[in-house]
Amino acid sequence: MRNKFQYFSVGLITTWLCIFGLLSFLVMVVMSFLQHDPDHIALWHFTLQNYEDLFDPIFFKIFIKSFYIAFMVTAACLLLGYPFAYIISRLPERLQNTALLLLLLPFWTSSVVRTYAMMSLLKTKGLLNTALLSLGLIHEPLQILFTNTAVAIGLIYNLLPFMILPIYVNLERFDISLIEAAKDLGAKYTTIFRKVIIPLSIPGIVGGCTLVFLPAMTLFFISDLLGGAKALLLGNLIEDQFLMANNWPRGAATSVLLTVIMAIGLLIYWFKSNKRINYDAAI
Amino acid sequence: MKKWVFMWLSLFFSVALADDNVVNVYAWSQEVSPKVVMQFQKDTGIKVNFSTFDSNEALYAKMKASKQTQYDVVEPSSYYISRMARENMIEKLDRSKLSNYGNLNPAFTHPDYDPTGEYSIPWVLGLTGIVVNRKYYPHDKLEKWTDLWSPKYRDSLLLLDDPREVFNIGLLTLGYSPNENNLQHLQQAYQNLVALLPNVRLYNSSSVPSLLIDEDVTIGMAWNADVYKASLQNPNIEFIYPKDKFVIWVDCFVVPTNAPHRENAYRFLNYVLQAKIAAMQVKETFYPTANLAARAYLPPEIANSKILSPSPEVLSQGYFQTDLNDNALDAISRYWQLLKLQ
Numbered sequence: 097m098r099n100k101f102q103y104f105s106v107g108l109i110t111t112w113l114c115i116f117g118l119l120s121f122l123v124m125v126v127m128s129f130l131q132h133d134p135d136h137i138a139l140w141h142f143t144l145q146n147y148e149d150l151f152d153p154i155f156f157k158i159f160i161k162s163f164y165i166a167f168m169v170t171a172a173c174l175l176l177g178y179p180f181a182y183i184i185s186r187l188p189e190r191l192q193n194t195a196l197l198l199l200l201l202p203f204w205t206s207s208v209v210r211t212y213a214m215m216s217l218l219k220t221k222g223l224l225n226t227a228l229l230s231l232g233l234i235h236e237p238l239q240i241l242f243t244n245t246a247v248a249i250g251l252i253y254n255l256l257p258f259m260i261l262p263i264y265v266n267l268e269r270f271d272i273s274l275i276e277a278a279k280d281l282g283a284k285y286t287t288i289f290r291k292v293i294i295p296l297s298i299p300g301i302v303g304g305c306t307l308v309f310l311p312a313m314t315l316f317f318i319s320d321l322l323g324g325a326k327a328l329l330l331g332n333l334i335e336d337q338f339l340m341a342n343n344w345p346r347g348a349a350t351s352v353l354l355t356v357i358m359a360i361g362l363l364i365y366w367f368k369s370n371k372r373i374n375y376d377a378a379i
Numbered sequence: 380m381k382k383w384v385f386m387w388l389s390l391f392f393s394v395a396l397a398d399d400n401v402v403n404v405y406a407w408s409q410e411v412s413p414k415v416v417m418q419f420q421k422d423t424g425i426k427v428n429f430s431t432f433d434s435n436e437a438l439y440a441k442m443k444a445s446k447q448t449q450y451d452v453v454e455p456s457s458y459y460i461s462r463m464a465r466e467n468m469i470e471k472l473d474r475s476k477l478s479n480y481g482n483l484n485p486a487f488t489h490p491d492y493d494p495t496g497e498y499s500i501p502w503v504l505g506l507t508g509i510v511v512n513r514k515y516y517p518h519d520k521l522e523k524w525t526d527l528w529s530p531k532y533r534d535s536l537l538l539l540d541d542p543r544e545v546f547n548i549g550l551l552t553l554g555y556s557p558n559e560n561n562l563q564h565l566q567q568a569y570q571n572l573v574a575l576l577p578n579v580r581l582y583n584s585s586s587v588p589s590l591l592i593d594e595d596v597t598i599g600m601a602w603n604a605d606v607y608k609a610s611l612q613n614p615n616i617e618f619i620y621p622k623d624k625f626v627i628w629v630d631c632f633v634v635p636t637n638a639p640h641r642e643n644a645y646r647f648l649n650y651v652l653q654a655k656i657a658a659m660q661v662k663e664t665f666y667p668t669a670n671l672a673a674r675a676y677l678p679p680e681i682a683n684s685k686i687l688s689p690s691p692e693v694l695s696q697g698y699f700q701t702d703l704n705d706n707a708l709d710a711i712s713r714y715w716q717l718l719k720l721q
Contacts, residue, residue, distance in 0.1 A: 219595055220594045221593050324583070327720050332720075336719070
């Protein structure tokens with residue numbers, strides 16, 4: 097009985113992922129090799145033109161810009177998220193659950209709605225400026241909305257939980273006796289952190305970075321709303337190809353390229369990490 | 380999904396067609412006030428089936444999709460009228476049935492997009508100019524579009540999120556017509572706009588009044604009705620008609636060829652040509668009207684507003700937007716994409 101249920105649930109999820117994950121991705125891969133046709137979605141004719149188009153310097157520029165923003169956002173999320181995850185993982189268990197609940201609370205509303213709320217915070221006459229002005233901390237309202245800073249704030253806010261959760265899961269299972277052992281052997285706290293805690297939580301860090309980096313390049317509505325509809329992210333480029341230029345094949349090629357780049361990054365990590373970090377190598 | 384919507388719509392219209400005393404009107408959203416529609420139904424006993432669209436492209440595609448049109452009156456923008464007339468999609472109007480035609484401002488009865496004025500009845504219009512908040516730029520000399528290229532406006536301009544509007548200023552500042560089909564001139568305009576990019580803060584055309592009122596942008600390009608709305612709440616906001624010319628858009632009523640209820644279409648057109656009705660519309664949405672006689676029915680603050688009712692000398696500086704050929708439109712849409720990506 098239990099076996100049947102197992103087969104059923106695993107089978108269901110596999111089918112679901114095959115249809116909506118793999119199949120739709122394959123459609124995009126096929127689409128990216130078809131010819132653009134203004135009157136139809138695509139013309140059934142093999143071509144490499146869509147990928148050649150991506151070597152345009154303008155597209156290259158937006159790739160670089162998008163990578164830069166995603167890199168900074170990931171770094172900021174890591175710097176903010178790591179200590180946060182560490183502190184949660186050291187709390188008593190009941191408080192841990194409350195902290196996790198609070199962390200996930202914002203997900204109860206859609207992130208588009210939260211981004212609109214963010215706009216009213218950052219506006220010239222928004223909450224932030226009003227508060228800072230009345231406290232006398234600034235004399236001129238800060239112009240944050242519709243700048244790259246606003247986009248970065250929006251991205252970090254939206255993606256921070258995706259960095260904290262994998263690191264927390266990793267640190268929660270961390271064996272405290274390793275720290276005690278290091279202390280007994282006379283290691284200073286910074287050394288323990290650098291040589292014991294960090295190397296052992298690398299899988300969590302990599303997991304978090306992967307979950308943050310890709311969305312940071314593709315959450316186009318954040319740069320549409322907070323960045324003033326200037327296309328900053330690769331997601332805007334893809335959105336634009338599909339919706340504005342009505343060029344599905346080139347849009348598909350752009351997103352396939354993005355997937356390939358991410359896959360290469362993960363493969364490098366996978367081979368270098370050689371499956372598991374052993375304690376010897378860490379110490 | 381689309382098929383279902385279409386089936387329901389056609390069912391709806393086949394019922395509507397069966398009833399004789401109706402007129403099917405298809406217009407820009409927010410440009411025909413429900414008040415006007417209701418008043419028409421009350422006064423004439425003709426039922427109005429009213430539906431709206433948000434882009435000329437949608438209207439054009441719908442009219443092209445079926446041979447026998449369902450609509451009796453549609454409201455395209457000026458530059459689509461030349462295209463529709465060329466493709467025999469709309470008919471020449473019979474002036475003898477439009478006794479109120481004389482109410483129209485003669486400045487709008489022979490526009491470039493309909494030189495003989497035979498196809499279209501101008502309804503609402505707008506002008507694209509420079510908007511500035513004088514609290515932030517009290518003494519700046521802003522007379523021309525080219526002034527916006529000044530480095531002191533770095534990262535502060537509002538541009539309309541509309542490719543043709545933005546290309547209009549790219550072309551006008553080079554001394555070209557906004558209705559340019561010459562690909563070389565369009566490329567120059569693109570390069571000219573690239574030079575403007577460091578000054579651009581955001582692109583937006585749907586929530587301009589609130590952006591201006593809250594001072595999230597303090598300078599840029601905007602439609603005069605939006606600026607008027609904002610200036611009612613924020614007196615520092617000023618609208619400037621650029622001396623290096625500007626563009627006037629006009630949305631007009633036309634009658635499709637083979638309209639099912641032609642007589643009712645004419646009654647509708649003649650009805651909205653009345654000065655009182657045109658004034659009713661202006662009071663609702665603030666879009667200026669081409670109906671000169673309507674001025675008498677407008678409150679003085681609207682009738683005398685420099686933003687909404689420019690003098691004839693100023694108006695003569697405006698260009699009517701006309702249709703471009705497909706090559707030029709393709710070029711603009713490609714350049715637009717590149718502009719946004721930089």
